[in-house]
Each structure stands twice: as C-alpha cells, then as structure tokens.
Amino acid sequence: xxxxxxxxxxxxxxxxxxxxxxxxxxxxxxxxxxxxxxxxxxxxxxxxxxxxxxxxxxxxxxxxxxxxxxxxxxxxxxxxxxxxxxxxxxxxxxxxxxxxxxxxxxxxxxxxxxxxxxxxxxxxxxxxxxxxxxxxxxxxxxxxxxxxxxxxxxxxxxxxxxxxxxxxxxxxxxxxxxxxxxxxxx
Numbered sequence: 008x009x010x011x012x013x014x015x016x017x018x019x020x021x022x023x024x025x026x027x028x029x030x031x032x033x034x035x036x037x038x039x040x041x042x043x044x045x046x047x048x049x050x051x052x053x054x055x056x057x058x059x060x061x062x063x064x065x066x067x068x069x070x071x072x073x074x075x076x077x078x079x080x081x082x083x084x085x086x087x088x089x090x091x092x093x094x095x096x097x098x099x100x101x102x103x104x105x106x107x108x109x110x111x112x113x114x115x116x117x118x119x120x121x122x123x124x125x126x127x128x129x130x131x132x133x134x135x136x137x138x139x140x141x142x143x144x145x146x147x148x149x150x151x152x153x154x155x156x157x158x159x160x161x162x163x164x165x166x167x168x169x170x171x172x173x174x175x176x177x178x179x180x181x182x183x184x185x186x187x188x189x190x191x192x193x
Contacts, residue, residue, distance in 0.1 A: 021147035025060040029070055039111060046132060050081065050136075057162075062078075073125065159186040162185070
C-alpha cells in the first residue's frame with residue numbers, strides 16, 4: 008500500500024484503509040518502527056485518507072484519543088484546514104506512554120501526541136514511503152477515491168464490489184462504511 012515494509016506475495020483482496028490504520032496504530036504500540044513508518048506513510052498519502060471515517064471507526068475512548076493524536080501530529084506536518092477539526096482534549100488529561108515497552112526512551116516528548124494524552128518521543132518521518140500502486144487489488148479503495156472522491160460514495164462502491172452478500176441493506180452498508188445511513192442511501 009506504499010509503506011516501507013516487506014510484504015508477501017500479492018493477494019487478490021481489497022483493504023479498508025482507515026480500519027487498517029486503526030489496527031496498525033494499536034499494533035504499532037508494540038512496534039515503534041512500524042508506528043513511525045505508518046506516520047511517514049500518512050504524511051505522503053494524507054489526501055487519500057478520510058479523517059471522518061478514521062474517527063468514526065474508532066470504537067472506544069483509547070482509539071479516539073490515539074487517532075486524534077495522529078491527526079493532530081499530521082496537521083503539524085501538513086498544515087491544512089481539514090486537520091483543524093480535531094478537538095483538543097480537556098486540560099489536565101492524564102498522559103499515558105504510547106509504546107508498551109517501558110524502556111523506550113522519551114527525551115523530548117512530541118507535543119501533538121502529548122496534547123492528546125500520549126507520551127512518545129518527537130517524531131521525524133523517514134520519507135521512505137511512497138504512493139500506493141493503484142493497480143494492486145489491495146488498493147481498490149484508493150482507486151475508487153481517485154474516481155469518486157473521498158466520501159461515502161467510494162466506500163459504498165467498494166463494499167458493493169467486495170461484500171459476499173448479494174443484497175446488502177442501507178443499514179448494513181452504513182455500519183461497514185462508517186458513514187450515516189442517510190449518506191449511504193444518497
């Protein structure tokens with residue numbers, strides 16, 4: 008998908024980018040290198056990621072705080088109006104170590120993460136990630152976003168292409184797409 012990582016043989020499945028990002032943020036708490044490579048990928052490919060979906064797919068407070076911290080960090084790297092929508096947490100919030108390894112040194116804390124309750128070292132991207140190969144099946148979402156825009160329409164089309172059920176309802180599509188039923192119905 009464009010992250011500097013070794014992958015296996017190409018597969019014939021499509022991936023949900025925001026769900027994969029949320030999963031990788033959590034797994035990356037055990038692997039700081041992976042977490043930082045995903046941040047590097049986001050700097051390069053932020054225009055392909057739906058921040059609205061990323062936040063709506065977060066299932067609990069920890070996921071929301073982590074995704075908000077990543078979005079705030081990204082906003083410092085790529086100042087754009089769309090990153091200003093992330094609310095700052097209330098002051099006095101408890102700061103928790105981002106990485107599970109207690110021995111991971113934190114000489115200078117990253118301010119964007121600290122504002123959202125996470126203690127981690129300041130991040131500087133490796134600049135090794137590239138754009139996704141739009142011809143690869145795993146990147147169907149990105150190809151549809153290039154064609155249909157970064158909104159519910161691209162997600163619904165991806166789901167209609169990839170869902171095994173032949174007659175999904177607007178409600179089931181809305182749950183899977185991470186958009187409201189009204190947006191999916193339209």
